[in-house]
Amino acid sequence: MSKSNLLKNALKKEGLRYTQQRQLIWDELCSSEDHRDAEEIYLSLRKDGVNASRATVYRTIDVLVKNKLVRKLELGDGKARYENKIDSSHHDHLICVKCGKIEEFMDDKIESIQDDIVKSLGFKMIRHIHQLFVLCDKCQ
Numbered sequence: 433m434s435k436s437n438l439l440k441n442a443l444k445k446e447g448l449r450y451t452q453q454r455q456l457i458w459d460e461l462c463s464s465e466d467h468r469d470a471e472e473i474y475l476s477l478r479k480d481g482v483n484a485s486r487a488t489v490y491r492t493i494d495v496l497v498k499n500k501l502v503r504k505l506e507l508g509d510g511k512a513r514y515e516n517k518i519d520s521s522h523h524d525h526l527i528c529v530k531c532g533k534i535e536e537f538m539d540d541k542i543e544s545i546q547d548d549i550v551k552s553l554g555f556k557m558i559r560h561i562h563q564l565f566v567l568c569d570k571c572q
Contacts, residue, residue: 435462435518442499448491453484457492461502467513467525467534507532508565524562530571 439458440450448454460477468476474489493514496502505513507527513534524542526535542562550557 438501438518439496442495442501445499446495448495451488453482453488454492456482457484457489458496458501461493461496461514462516462518465515467505467515469511469513473514505534505563507534507563524564526564526566526568528568528571529565530567533568533570535568 435458436455439455443450443454456477457473460473460480460482470490470493471486473493474484474486477484477489493502497504497514501517503515503517505515505525507513509532521538522543523536523538526537527533546560546562547557
């Protein structure tokens with residue numbers, strides 16, 4: 433299914449109509465692998481001449497998160513960050529508590545240990561978020 437159709441389906445499911453502004457918001461989210469907050473996304477769109485209100489940007493991001501097209505990251509600083517989940521394999525995050533730098537990583541050993549722990553306790557893994565709060569090489 434095309435990225436545009438994914439957006440259209442998510443909007444329809446939420447009772448919202450498809451608009452060019454919402455498409456451009458989705459395109460903006462898909463254009464970068466950065467972990468940006470809604471305001472950064474809004475300002476980037478404005479800089480590119482996109483006439484979308486803050487409310488439309490925030491509402492569209494909420495719909496995308498709700499429909500699992502975008503991942504919302506809570507990093508403990510009061511600002512949610514967002515990343516596109518389409519064409520993105522599972523990964524975890526290292527987050528510098530000083531400068532906010534975010535580094536993605538994937539480790540098969542950690543994944544296996546998590547699975548073993550869940551299984552040994554009789555649970556079933558639905559999803560997980562693994563975030564390590566660190567000082568990056570520049571902030572140490």
